[in-house]
Every structure is written in C-alpha cells, then in structure tokens.
Amino acid sequence: MIFKDGQPIYVQIAERLCDEILSGSYAPDTRVPGVREYSALLEVNANTTVKSYDLLSQRGVIYQKRGMGYFVAADALKLILDARRSRFISNTLPDFIQQLQQLQIPFSEVENAYREATEKKG
Amino acid sequence: MKQFSFQRFAQLLRLDIRLNRYLPAMLGIFLGYFFGFVGIYWKLVNPPDISLEVLEDVLAFSASRYCLVLTVLYVLVASSMMFTNLSTKDSRLKFFMLPASNLEKMASRFVVVLLFGVAWPLVAYFLADLLRVGVLAVLGVSSGFSFSAVGEMCRQGWQVFATYFSDGFQGNLSSLYSGLDIVFGLLIVWLCQVAGGLIFRRRAFVFTNVLLFFILFTLSWVASSVDFVTVWLNCHADAFELFATVFLGLLTLFLLSLIPWLFCHKQVQ
Amino acid sequence: MLQIENISFSYGKRRAEVFHDFSLSFEPGHIYGLLGKNGTGKSTLLYLICGLLRPTSGSVTFDGKDVKLRLPEVLQDIFLVPEEFELPNVTMETYVKLNAPFYPRFDAAILQRCLEAFELPATLNLGSLSMGQKKKAFMSFALATRTRLLIMDEPTNGLDIPSKSIFRKIVAQHISDEQAVIISTHQVRDVEMLLDHVVMIEGSLVLLNRSMSEISAAVRCEQRSMSESLEDALYVQPSLAGNAVLVPNTNPDDETPVNLELLFCCAESGSLPESLK
Numbered sequence: 001m002i003f004k005d006g007q008p009i010y011v012q013i014a015e016r017l018c019d020e021i022l023s024g025s026y027a028p029d030t031r032v033p034g035v036r037e038y039s040a041l042l043e044v045n046a047n048t049t050v051k052s053y054d055l056l057s058q059r060g061v062i063y064q065k066r067g068m069g070y071f072v073a074a075d076a077l078k079l080i081l082d083a084r085r086s087r088f089i090s091n092t093l094p095d096f097i098q099q100l101q102q103l104q105i106p107f108s109e110v111e112n113a114y115r116e117a118t119e120k121k122g
Numbered sequence: 123m124k125q126f127s128f129q130r131f132a133q134l135l136r137l138d139i140r141l142n143r144y145l146p147a148m149l150g151i152f153l154g155y156f157f158g159f160v161g162i163y164w165k166l167v168n169p170p171d172i173s174l175e176v177l178e179d180v181l182a183f184s185a186s187r188y189c190l191v192l193t194v195l196y197v198l199v200a201s202s203m204m205f206t207n208l209s210t211k212d213s214r215l216k217f218f219m220l221p222a223s224n225l226e227k228m229a230s231r232f233v234v235v236l237l238f239g240v241a242w243p244l245v246a247y248f249l250a251d252l253l254r255v256g257v258l259a260v261l262g263v264s265s266g267f268s269f270s271a272v273g274e275m276c277r278q279g280w281q282v283f284a285t286y287f288s289d290g291f292q293g294n295l296s297s298l299y300s301g302l303d304i305v306f307g308l309l310i311v312w313l314c315q316v317a318g319g320l321i322f323r324r325r326a327f328v329f330t331n332v333l334l335f336f337i338l339f340t341l342s343w344v345a346s347s348v349d350f351v352t353v354w355l356n357c358h359a360d361a362f363e364l365f366a367t368v369f370l371g372l373l374t375l376f377l378l379s380l381i382p383w384l385f386c387h388k389q390v391q
Numbered sequence: 392m393l394q395i396e397n398i399s400f401s402y403g404k405r406r407a408e409v410f411h412d413f414s415l416s417f418e419p420g421h422i423y424g425l426l427g428k429n430g431t432g433k434s435t436l437l438y439l440i441c442g443l444l445r446p447t448s449g450s451v452t453f454d455g456k457d458v459k460l461r462l463p464e465v466l467q468d469i470f471l472v473p474e475e476f477e478l479p480n481v482t483m484e485t486y487v488k489l490n491a492p493f494y495p496r497f498d499a500a501i502l503q504r505c506l507e508a509f510e511l512p513a514t515l516n517l518g519s520l521s522m523g524q525k526k527k528a529f530m531s532f533a534l535a536t537r538t539r540l541l542i543m544d545e546p547t548n549g550l551d552i553p554s555k556s557i558f559r560k561i562v563a564q565h566i567s568d569e570q571a572v573i574i575s576t577h578q579v580r581d582v583e584m585l586l587d588h589v590v591m592i593e594g595s596l597v598l599l600n601r602s603m604s605e606i607s608a609a610v611r612c613e614q615r616s617m618s619e620s621l622e623d624a625l626y627v628q629p630s631l632a633g634n635a636v637l638v639p640n641t642n643p644d645d646e647t648p649v650n651l652e653l654l655f656c657c658a659e660s661g662s663l664p665e666s667l668k
Binding site: 127129130133136137140141212214215216218219220221222223224226386387389390391 | 402438441442443444445460461462463464466467469470471473475476477479481485489490492493494
Binding site: 009 | 420422556560561563564566584585586587603607612613614647648
C-alpha cells in the first residue's frame, strides 16, 4: 500500500478497512481479514495493524470474537458515515469556506455546481 | 541439552558426504595405488634373465613398501584436510551456524577423514591389487597378491614395536621410553597435520610439514653440532631419555587440547 | 532475549576498534531495522550477534547463554541470511532434507507458501539460480525455520521491485510474536513499513534506538513549500514540493508517518531532539 504523508500509518490502515466496509466488501457480522493477513496485504508491521484494529474496536466499527478474529459490527456503516460526516463538517468544510472567501466565489455558484452534479448523476 | 547427540552427528555426516565431492579424491587414491603397481610390475610382462619367482618376490617387496609409504601419505594429507571445510568465509559461516555442538562438528569431520582418508585407502589398495592381478592374468602372466608382503612387513614392524614394550615392562626402562617415544612421535606428527589444517587456510599440508621439517632439522642440528649440547646429552643420556619421553607426552597432550581450542575459537573472518 | 553488553571488537590487535563498550538489546515480537552507512560495522555486529566473531571484551547473550560458545540450543534459534552466499548444487527438496532436521521448529508449509509467493517452482535446483532467485529461495528457507531470531543482511539487495513487495508480504505474514527479526540495510525505503523499531549506528555510536511509535510521537515529517518557514526544523532536505522537513512533534495526537531517510540524515548530523537521543 502506498501511504500518504499527513496521517499516521495505523489511521490510514483503519480508514482503508472502513472504505472496504463502506463499499460492501464486508457485510455486518462477517469476518474481516486477520491482523497478519491484512499486514501481509498492505506490507506493514503487524503491530501497526493491531493498532488500527484497536482503534476501530474502540470506535465500535469492529468487534473481536475470542479465537475467531474480528467481525464487522451491525451498525458499522452508520458509525463510519457519522464519523466521516462530522470530520468533514469540522475539518474540510471550514477550509472550503475559507477558500471560497479567499477566492471571492459567491455561494450561488457553489449551489449551481451542486445542482448540476446531482442532476447528471440522476 | 546434551553436548553430543548421535542424531545430530549423523545428520552432520549426511550433510557433509552429500554436499562435498569425495569421489574424485577416492578415484585419485585408487589410481595412485594402481599406477604404482603398473609401474612396479611392468617388468613381469617383459622379464629379465632371472626366474619369475625371484622377480615376483622382489617386486612384491617394492610394491608393499611403495603402498605403505603411499598409504601413510594419504592418511597425513587427509588429516591436514580435516578442516578444509573451513577454507572459505561462506563455508565457515554455514558450518559454524549449523545447530550442532562443536564436539559433534569436530567428530563428524574426524569420521569423514577416517572414512575417506584411512578406510578407503586400505580398500582402494586391495581393489588396485585385485585389478593388477586380473590385468596381468589377462596378459598371460600369473602373479600373486601383494598382501602377503605387506602383511609380512606390518607384522615385522609390529613385532619390533611390541618388543620395546615387552622389554620395557620387564625392567628395561630405556626400551619402554623408546616405545613411548615412537607412539608419541607418530601421534604428534598426525596431530600437527590436523592443527596445521586449522591454522593454515591454504596448502596446509605443505606449510605444516615444511614448518615441521624446519623445526626438526633445527633441533637435530643443535643436538649434533652445538658442542655444549652434544656433551651435555652424552653425559646425561638417562635423564634425557626420560625427559624426552615426558616432553613428547606433554606435547601430545598439548596438541590434543590445542585442536579443539583452535576450532572453538575460529572466527568467520 | 538478545543482550549485547559492553562489547568491544577490532579485527586485529593493531587495527582500529569497530566497537567500544557497545550495548544493545533485542526483544521478541519486533522487527528491528539496523541502519547505518556502508562500512560502519553493521555486518560485523550481525556476526558478533551470531557468535561468528568473538568480542574482545563484553558479552553477547541469547536467553542468557553466551553466543560465542556456539551451543546447539542457541544456534537452533538463530538464523542468518547473509548479504552474499553460495547455495549447493542440489534440489530444494534435498537441501531441506539435509538442513531442516537441524531446526526443530521447521515448517515445510511456510517454505511452500513463500516459494509460491516468489513464483519459484517446488522442484527448484539451487545451483542454477540467479542472485535474486538464490536470495528468494534462501529467505523462504530462513522463514520456514521459524527461529526465534532471524537476521537478514541487506535482504532486498538484488531483488526486483515486485519481489521486494513479496518480501514484505511474506515477512509480515509469517513472523510470529515470539520471533524477533533484525534487518540490516541501507535501502531504507524497502523495509520502512515493516519495521517497528529502529536502530541507527555509526561504528561504536548508537545514534538512535527507539520504537517507531516513540519516534512518531517525537517528530513529524512534513512537506513544506518554499515559502513556508523552516525555523522549527530539526533537519531540512530539498524535495519536489519544496522542502522535506523534520520537526519536533508538539501534538502527540497528531502523528505523521516516519520518513526514515530523513530521520537517518538528521541523526547523522546530530540534530535529533533530546527525547530521541
């Protein structure tokens, strides 16, 4: 896996697993890859992956069944989307608004662009 | 965990024999005997003007002496190659990293030398002699085996050697010392080959024996040419005899402990 | 597990000491990176760890036993993959038959999986391999021995890029929590993600000996544009975006991945923050 600069590796790994859950690769209450398996896939140290899984366990996105591995929580999708929404609203949105102000783009342009994009998708 | 596990030792032997090429050396040893025989027994095919029986005896005698010398040479060379598996850095690394005790490793190399440097030459000699008799028979010449001549030589040598000890135990100390000197002397020459193989990485046999000859030559020169020493030796012959035997015995013990020490302290570089 | 205590070593009585009063320890469950410039004694240290060289003073012990004694119970748990080596002209099957019995924890299934991952045939002849293939075959065997200490000297040297990736995968997959791996390399990029502990040495000097989590808690690696200030930088390296900088980490909750190359240059120039020294 090619890692980005900004975030710690273990966070990026956790986000990747969340991406997979969101895209439907792992349904609720199904098993996700084991720590070693996922480490091998991403070519990272297993201890790093353990941290990622711990992070996701804490958030409630996955849960551990003794001796059987990690499983997707029933409400994982909701949790992930909620977390990402709040991150977007607290991090990305203020930056976006600041840029709009810097470049003096009126909100009406943003609205129009949004409408066009959603209409195209139909 | 025990220092010596027969299983590990056997596994070491297996590894050694399978990965090293001993066949060329074995063939070379055999040919050494056979071509010697060819050279010596050539006359049987074109006999000069003496009876075949006499000629045969003479030739058997020459052949047995030649084979004895060759066998001793083979044993010494093989002994100096006991640790030839440590000659390159790569082979040293591999051997030292093998999970076996130092004792097992040394024992396995010793057995290899025993097999290919002592047992095989005896077998090869036997086979070469057999082949010689067969070839001569094909050429229309009948000839006996040279074993009996060799056997006779060995028996005579052994008798002389044994009398040293039998006389010695009957009270002739000088005889006893001489007997022990021979034993220790032979052991020392052999142990020097092995130690030399550990000290010199290349051409160990050459370097060891050149050094040995140099030391012996110097010692005997000193003993015979330096007046003070010669006189002293003559005056104190008895004491010197005892001293020499004890010295040789200690030297043997020293070499016996030096060799494992050298092996255990050998480094990869 | 492995304790190097106050060792000193030189190659000859008259030659300069490679190590003087040098100490280091290694515990299971970690993959250590041993980094240092060429010629700084990395290989020498590895040989000292394996008992292939004897320190002139001090000791190297594995589970309390001195490695220079070359005891079989210690050697069974140490495997060294040297930078350069020869393989005998036999098939892999024969090689396994001859060597695997010395390693009681040997697992043939691991060997099989690694060879498959490297796309090496099961009926491999070890004598007819290229340098890269030899490395792959031998590394597969090394992983299969499951020794508690696995040492690799420049493992990615001579491997093509896909093979480096496969190397990372099989190491991540097959190393258990009871094992420690020491990877000595100057190709830092190849193994960055595998490491969880970094040791940087320069001869006798330990420049850095920290876990990756300690390092990422202490420093951040950022890409800054040319116009941004460099006042707080511990170390600066020009990059495509402007400058790659190493700065102290003021917010432990906000970590960045560690750029080992940058860290190494910083360590060499002596600019590491106090918390990492």
